[in-house]
Amino acid sequence: MAKIGIIGAMNSEVITYCENFGAEKTKIEGIYLANVSGHEVYICESGIGKVNAAISAQRLIDIFDVRYLINSGVAGCLTKELSTCDAVIAKELTYHDFTPLDILDRNSPFASRFKADEKLIDIAVKACDELIKNGETFKYIVGNVVSGDCFVNDGNKAKQLREDFGAFCTEMEGAAIAHVAVVNKIPFAVIRTASDFADENADISFEEVEKTAARRASYIVTKMLEGIEK
Numbered sequence: 001m002a003k004i005g006i007i008g009a010m011n012s013e014v015i016t017y018c019e020n021f022g023a024e025k026t027k028i029e030g031i032y033l034a035n036v037s038g039h040e041v042y043i044c045e046s047g048i049g050k051v052n053a054a055i056s057a058q059r060l061i062d063i064f065d066v067r068y069l070i071n072s073g074v075a076g077c078l079t080k081e082l083s084t085c086d087a088v089i090a091k092e093l094t095y096h097d098f099t100p101l102d103i104l105d106r107n108s109p110f111a112s113r114f115k116a117d118e119k120l121i122d123i124a125v126k127a128c129d130e131l132i133k134n135g136e137t138f139k140y141i142v143g144n145v146v147s148g149d150c151f152v153n154d155g156n157k158a159k160q161l162r163e164d165f166g167a168f169c170t171e172m173e174g175a176a177i178a179h180v181a182v183v184n185k186i187p188f189a190v191i192r193t194a195s196d197f198a199d200e201n202a203d204i205s206f207e208e209v210e211k212t213a214a215r216r217a218s219y220i221v222t223k224m225l226e227g228i229e230k
């Protein structure tokens with residue numbers, strides 16, 4: 001049995017877990033517990049943005065002693081290789097709004113890019129392949145993700161994020177969760193699905209696609225739970 005923390009920023013990003021797992025409230029508001037695939041799974045609705053995400057990650061570690069952190073949710077896609085509801089399995093995460101970024105290399109935590117756990121990446125790839133084999137139709141990429149405290153809805157900015165960070169999607173929590181996981185020496189994964197393309201149509205696309213995309217990310221992570229060592 002492993003203790004696993006799953007963080008989603010918004011209700012749409014955690015509701016599928018809570019409903020499908022029959023999760024129950026814990027003593028901490030916004031954190032729910034369920035037994036799934038032989039694991040103790042803590043599901044946390046963090047709220048949007050890096051600080052909310054970091055608070056949640058640290059709480060899951062300190063109060064519930066989780067040994068894995070998984071961030072699941074939607075993102076602004078930065079590549080036309082993917083369509084909405086396709087997935088990005090994060091390889092490495094960083095911040096696009098921390099400048100100059102190398103302050104983090106020269107001061108605690110002495111890193112500005114956070115690598116996701118290789119084993120969890122493999123488990124995520126296998127989970128996607130299995131879902132696709134079983135009839136779900138989507139594409140996925142293993143690639144970089146960039147986070148910042150802004151909803152990107154500007155095509156030029158999206159292009160710049162793609163070029164400057166080699167990122168395939170942008171969102172608002174992943175790197176902060178990765179940062180906390182690395183400082184606490186806990187393996188982590190970030191699984192994001194495209195709700196929009198971070199361009200001028202992003203707000204409308206997000207409205208229309210958010211729930212479906214969030215559900216897809218939840219299915220991938222649910223499948224991953226079967227592959228995590230007990």
Ligand code: ADE
Pocket residue numbers: 074075076077150151152153170171172195196197198199202206
């Ligand atoms: N989450 C979903 N879409 C996003 C976007 N365009 N920018 C930042 N976070 C997002």
